[in-house]
Amino acid sequence: QSALTQPASVSGSPGQSITISCTGTSSDVGGYNYVSWYQQHPGKAPKLMIYEVTNRPSGVSNRFSGSKSGNTASLTISGLQAEDEADYYCSSYTSSSTWVFGGGTKLTVL
Amino acid sequence: QLQLQESGSGLVKPSQTLSLICAVSGGSISSGGYSWSWIRQPPGKGLEWIGYIYHSGSTYYNPSLQSRVTISVDRSKNQFSLKLSSVTAADTAVYYCAREGMATINAFDIWGQGTMVTVSS
Numbered sequence: 001q002s003a004l005t006q007p008a009s010v011s012g013s014p015g016q017s018i019t020i021s022c023t024g025t026s027s028d029v030g031g032y033n034y035v036s037w038y039q040q041h042p043g044k045a046p047k048l049m050i051y052e053v054t055n056r057p058s059g060v061s062n063r064f065s066g067s068k069s070g071n072t073a074s075l076t077i078s079g080l081q082a083e084d085e086a087d088y089y090c091s092s093y094t095s096s097s098t099w100v101f102g103g104g105t106k107l108t109v110l
Numbered sequence: 111q112l113q114l115q116e117s118g119s120g121l122v123k124p125s126q127t128l129s130l131i132c133a134v135s136g137g138s139i140s141s142g143g144y145s146w147s148w149i150r151q152p153p154g155k156g157l158e159w160i161g162y163i164y165h166s167g168s169t170y171y172n173p174s175l176q177s178r179v180t181i182s183v184d185r186s187k188n189q190f191s192l193k194l195s196s197v198t199a200a201d202t203a204v205y206y207c208a209r210e211g212m213a214t215i216n217a218f219d220i221w222g223q224g225t226m227v228t229v230s231s
Contacts (some may be wrong), residue, residue, distance in 0.1 A: 001171060003156070036217035038157075045206060045224050046157065051217035090158050093216065097170050099147070104156040 004029065004090055004102035010110040012058060017078040020105045022090030023071060028100055030071035034093035037066060037075045040104075041086045049088075077107070085109040112137035114207050114222035122201075122229050132207030132222060136192040139188050140165055143208045147218065148181060148192045150203040158203075162210065163190055197229045 005023040012018040022029065022037075029035055035053045038046035050066035053073060063078045073092070077084055088097050090102040118130035118224040132146070139146065147162040161171035163181045171179045175194070194201060204226050208218040 034216045045221040046218070047221075048217055048219050051215050051219070055215075057215070057219060087181070091157075091159075091217070096173070098172060099159040099162075099210075101149075101157040101159060 001094060001096065001098060001100050004092060004100055006088075006090060006102040006105045008103070009106045009108065011110055012035065012077075012080045012081050013110045014079050014082065017076060017105065018080060018105070019077075020075045020088055020090075022073040022075070022092075024073075024092055024100070025071055027095040028092040029068065029073050031095055032093045033068070035066070035068060035073040037064075038089045038092045039084075039086045040089065046089060073089075080109055082109050088105050111207065112220055114209065114220060116205060116207050116222045116225040118205075118227070120226060120228060122197055123231050124198055124225060124229055125196055128192070128197050128201060128227055128229070130192045130207075130225065131189050132191070133187075133189045135157070135188070136218055139183060139190060140185050141194045141211055143214060145212050146181075146183070146190045147208045147210055149206045149208055149218070150201075151206070151224075152200075152203040160192065160194075160205075164212075172180060199229050201227070203227060 037050040040046045053068045115133045145162040148160040163169045178195045180193040203226040206224045207222045208221040
């Protein structure tokens, strides 16, 4: 299985909005609403930010939102804050009953 | 609050078998509705899903690692384990265990802190 495709880096200024894309195939992203997003700060374990495309776990800021169109899912962060600077990974369930991650996107808050 | 804690050898020689354990506390690994995964991250690189085991004992593995991976569960000790055989330097990574809430949250909602494994002679 191939990794999902994410941009290597994105950046934005405090208060702005950014969007990170995650492109797969009809066998993963396009075929299931089991896309999730994880935030990872240096030296820390990943943290679940979005599950099942659009849902936020309890405690996650509503500045984080998710969507999907066809084989591409997206994570949008609005009102950027310094603490949002981190690596972000998407993940999807696949038709082989396995999971696959994206390559990761480094978010820089300017 | 359920917690996961990885443990095992931090240094493994090439061609040998990597062995890790994930201890589950604050809940039972036998509870239905969850699967238990291993995920790794080579230094400076992205996340790679290794495989998971259902509470029933069924397992699914990353096709690229399937021939070398075994995940098993020890219900008496409330833990699950990873064995990766014939390791090379490419298997050097931080290894995480994680819980996935099948049919509820369908994502990895709880992670261990990770344990670094280095493959070197």
